[in-house]
Structures are given as structure tokens and as C-alpha cells.
Amino acid sequence: MAPVPIQQQQALIERLYAACGGSYSPETRRKYFISGPQWAAAYQGQALFHAPTRREVGFEQIIRKWGEIGIGHWTTHDTDVIPTGAIGTDEQWEIVASINKALQENGVKCSMVTTETFHHAVWAASPAAEAPEVRDYAKFRVINTVKIGHELGAQFAVYWPGSLGYYVQGAVEETQTLRWYADALNAACDADVEIAKKRGRPVLKHCLEAKPFEPQAEILLPTSDAMLAFIFSGLLKRPEMVGLNPEYLHELMWGAAPRAALARALICGKLFHFDINDGYRLKHDVDIAVGLVNPLDWLNVLVLLRAHEYNGPFNLDYKPPRTTSNHGVFAVSFPTAVDRFITLWEMAGEVSTDPIVTEATTALKTGGGVQDAKDVEAIVKANSELLTLHELIAHRLFQILIGQHRGRIYSF
Ligand code: GLO
Ligand code: MG
Ligand code: MG
Numbered sequence: 001m002a003p004v005p006i007q008q009q010q011a012l013i014e015r016l017y018a019a020c021g022g023s024y025s026p027e028t029r030r031k032y033f034i035s036g037p038q039w040a041a042a043y044q045g046q047a048l049f050h051a052p053t054r055r056e057v058g059f060e061q062i063i064r065k066w067g068e069i070g071i072g073h074w075t076t077h078d079t080d081v082i083p084t085g086a087i088g089t090d091e092q093w094e095i096v097a098s099i100n101k102a103l104q105e106n107g108v109k110c111s112m113v114t115t116e117t118f119h120h121a122v123w124a125a126s127p128a129a130e131a132p133e134v135r136d137y138a139k140f141r142v143i144n145t146v147k148i149g150h151e152l153g154a155q156f157a158v159y160w161p162g163s164l165g166y167y168v169q170g171a172v173e174e175t176q177t178l179r180w181y182a183d184a185l186n187a188a189c190d191a192d193v194e195i196a197k198k199r200g201r202p203v204l205k206h207c208l209e210a211k212p213f214e215p216q217a218e219i220l221l222p223t224s225d226a227m228l229a230f231i232f233s234g235l236l237k238r239p240e241m242v243g244l245n246p247e248y249l250h251e252l253m254w255g256a257a258p259r260a261a262l263a264r265a266l267i268c269g270k271l272f273h274f275d276i277n278d279g280y281r282l283k284h285d286v287d288i289a290v291g292l293v294n295p296l297d298w299l300n301v302l303v304l305l306r307a308h309e310y311n312g313p314f315n316l317d318y319k320p321p322r323t324t325s326n327h328g329v330f331a332v333s334f335p336t337a338v339d340r341f342i343t344l345w346e347m348a349g350e351v352s353t354d355p356i357v358t359e360a361t362t363a364l365k366t367g368g369g370v371q372d373a374k375d376v377e378a379i380v381k382a383n384s385e386l387l388t389l390h391e392l393i394a395h396r397l398f399q400i401l402i403g404q405h406r407g408r409i410y411s412f
Helices: 006-020 026-030 038-042 060-068 089-105 130-154 175-201 223-231 248-253 258-267 295-307 328-352 355-366 376-383 386-404
Strands: 034-037 074-077 111-114 157-158 207-208 243-244
Touching: 006 328, 026 060, 026 328, 034 207, 034 328, 038 060, 038 328, 060 074, 060 130, 060 328, 089 111, 089 130, 111 130, 111 248, 130 157, 130 175, 157 175, 175 207, 207 223, 223 243, 223 258, 248 258, 258 295, 295 328, 328 355, 328 386, 355 376, 355 386, 376 386
Parallel strands: 034 074, 074 111, 111 157, 157 207, 207 243
Antiparallel strands: none
């Protein structure tokens, strides 16, 4: 093959993307509650050891692309779109008005807003720092985000308290810091109740997002389970307004089974919002797009969510890799992520109606039929053949994942 000159590269990408087939129409994509974050599309590839590889992209372009691709919802941090110095000023409301215009023109809705409490120097000692002025500023910021959320028509506010923790031990008293953090959330919920009432809108769903490592060395609320304990701790004035935004990779990072973490949130009635992506156990937050690393696990996660009729958003919180170009972000990265999600979601539907999975599951739940609950030997014996179904079900899920249940076989 001859070298491909730069002016022919986009055409090559588009031809091979089309040749992949299997993509859904924008109308079909819009039927799912999928949201695309401003920060994900605007990510330029930078990190501590990485210089940016892509040019800046603004909200006008991202919202337009969401409309074209069929990503029905847009999400943002306050400072993704408003410079820190303009937060709360007239300039902010001018920007918010132009966001509303862009959303309307492109048939996209804002579903979620979130406050950046990790990047700016003011958060060096976290949003629940010792200095009362930092904590007052944190309250101002989260209340302001609630206001923006209502103005943009959002239903959710997310909090990733990225810097709530420490690097060196002994300076931070954990219980005090958690109380201070709760004060900020209480201020946001109180303000929300008032604003919602004034505007005749429902209150937002306030969602906490945990991450086990980064950017602090030690994190005070590192897992979704820790956050559940925090929600039910008595520190929150309105715990009914607060739930979770688990992120698939954040649970995997600490070694959890994401599906089990989601199940624990479900039984508490706190699975409000879900950040979808992929990655590896015990690595940093690589934020790979959904289904590229653990498709079988993802299929299982979606089987669980369908079974519990989860109807909240699926937020594409991943980072297009540094090797993807500005063109590739919209031509390949986002449409393929959406389409893998839809495929896995529909496959999860097939799992729930699959006759083999259904019969095997029913047989397991029926058991071998022993009346005497004290007869341990009889119980073991009665179920000993039946339990082989566990492995058979796992095989069936693999078949569904690769389409083998529809008769696809490999012959020599
Ligand atoms: C970072 C988090 C981050 C949050 C966002 C929403 O690791 O995943 O992207 O999801 O700040 O609050
Ligand atoms: Mg996230
Ligand atoms: Mg992440």
C-alpha cells in the first residue's frame, strides 16, 4: 500500500467506518437516554505526562455534532463552558443563553450539570477545606450550578468530589471534612427546593460520583458504597434528593464487580445516573469507550439494569484516545461508542427472553426438591447436576455476545 497523504486520510477513515456497517440512524440513537459530556468531546489528550494532541472545541460545535450523530442529551461542568472568573456574572447568563439557543437549534437537551471542584487552584485543599471562605465559595459554586441546571432544563446535578482527600496524613480530620462536604450538598439541595418552586419545575436529582484514586492520594469517599453510607449517615438534610452517579470504570478500578456495585445502589433506590465507559482493573482512570475492553461484563451489567427497569441516563464519560484526531472524535469515536452501547442494550434484551437462559434460570430457582431443610447431604445431592447450569448460562451469554445464538458458526 502506498503512503496515505494527509488530505486523503479523513476519506479513508470514513470509507472504512462505513464498511464496518452496523451503525444506527440518528433517529434510532435518539430513542435511548444517552448523554454526551462537553468535557469528553473537548478533551484534547492532555495529562500529567501527555501534551494535547487535539485542538480546542467549543460547545457550539459539540452540540451541533450531538444533533447530527443523534446523541439526544448534552452534559457539562460549569467551567467547561464558563470561565471561572465569569461564574455567577452577567457574562455567565449570556453564555447560558447561547447554550440554550444551540440546544434548541440542534434538537438536543441538557440533562445534567456538574460543578468542577477539582481543577482550579482554589480546590487545592478540596471543596471542604479548613478555610471557611473556600467552603463558602464551594457553596456558591454548587448553588450556581443548580441555577444553571434549571435554566438549561436539566434533571440531574452530579458531584464528583475529586479532591476530597489528602496527599499527606494527619493534617485533615476525616469526620470534620465529611461534615463540611455535607454542608455544601445541603446548601445545593436547599437552594434547589426554592428555585424549583419558583420556576414550577421538579427539583434536580443530586448524584454523587465516587472514584477510588486520583487526583488525591487518599480519597474520603472512594467507592459508591462509601457514598451510600454517606447519604444515609444523617449528615444530609435531604437524603431523599441525593443518590448516585456510579461510573463503570471507577468501580472496576478498585477491583469491584461493577455489576454488584450497581446492584447495591439499586436495592437502596439510589441508582440515579450512570457514567458509561470501560477500562482495566487496578489501573488509572483510562476512560476507554464502552465495550472496548469488557464487552461480556457490559452485557451482564445491562441485563441487570434492564431487569430493574433502570430508566436514567447513560452518560458517555470516556475520553477519545490521544491517537484519535479532531475529525475522528465525531466521525468515529462518539458514533461507535453510542452504537456499541445500543447493541449491548438490545442484546441484553435478548438475554432476558432467551429460552435457554430462561429455562436454566427457572430450573435453578426451583431446585432439586428436598423437603427436609436439615438434611444437608440430600440438599447437596439434589442440586449437584443442576448447578452445571451456571457454566452453561455463562456459555450462552458468550454466544449471545458474538451472535452465535442466531446460528453463526465457524467451520473448517
Ligand atoms: C473523573 C470523573 C468526571 C466526572 C465529572 C462529573 O474521573 O469521571 O469526569 O464524571 O466530573 O461530575
Ligand atoms: Mg465520571
Ligand atoms: Mg473515569
